[in-house]
Amino acid sequence: MGTRKVRVCPRCGSPKVKENKTSVNGWLVPTTYYCEEEGCGYSGPGLIEIDAEEAEILRQVMNGESSVEE
Numbered sequence: 001m002g003t004r005k006v007r008v009c010p011r012c013g014s015p016k017v018k019e020n021k022t023s024v025n026g027w028l029v030p031t032t033y034y035c036e037e038e039g040c041g042y043s044g045p046g047l048i049e050i051d052a053e054e055a056e057i058l059r060q061v062m063n064g065e066s067s068v069e070e
């Protein structure tokens with residue numbers, strides 16, 4: 001058991017994010033991330049880390065596909 005954590009784009013909720021590690025002459029600089037999702041183009045210092053199940057829900061909500069009904 002255990003919950004799998006995934007990191008997703010804070011803008012569109014896509015898991016298609018890539019780490020963009022940069023080092024300048026050996027100096028560590030803050031890691032930035034960018035989103036590969038078409039039409040998003042997020043680029044920034046942070047991602048959302050959530051459960052894999054929540055990620056799926058979040059993605060659906062952000063895409064307007066949610067059919068959450070009681």
Ligand SMILES: [Zn+2]
Pocket residue numbers: 009010011012013014035036037040041042
């Ligand atoms: Zn995105």
